[in-house]
Amino acid sequence: AQSVTQPDIHITVSEGASLELRCNYSYGATPYLFWYVQSPGQGLQLLLKYFSGDTLVQGIKGFEAEFKRSQSSFNLRKPSVHWSDAAEYFCAVAQASGGSYIPTFGRGTSLIVHP
């Protein structure tokens, strides 16, 4: 069975600093990998996804993530954090099923941004 580990429950950064959120997955084959962001009281918004090809994936809002098969990781990065980035971030892994997928989510990492 597939699973996702987000080892950091909370991450605190200063505005303007760089950010890296960790994600490790467990899956037998090549996974589909995702990062979602959830603002308070809101649903999830897809930041980026990896299906195949270039292992460095660019997403929305200036985020990027790198798929490293050898480390079973898909860490999310942003070079300069803005206060509006404060939110809950979820990494997810999925297996393909009939041309589509159902993701399994990690428990999330709460990002706190100090001014």
Added chain:
Amino acid sequence: GAVVSQHPSWVICKSGTSVKIECRSLDFQATTMFWYRQFPKQSLMLMATSNEGSKATYEQGVEKDKFLINHASLTLSTLTVTSAHPEDSSFYICSARDPGLAGAGNEQFFGPGTRLTVL
């Protein structure tokens, strides 16, 4: 992008009553919708997959008689929590898949969630 709405956004009910939560795809037709449950500071747990015109598929451990799912149209799925108890208090999120989108895998679009509090 595709928009998914949920109604209500927040509901408080007495123990023993039933609560219905609606999930609508506003600008696309969704043959498949998903219902998730999220406990505070925890991940989203898939409860069931809702298919238009057929019975929902429930994940292991989810009581289908307690969480009734109806997907009567291509734009609406409902989740009814029957005989709700305080332990059912949670954040319920739905998502819908837009089959009209091209690409590997169909992206899921998530609703804003419904917070259920059972007294």
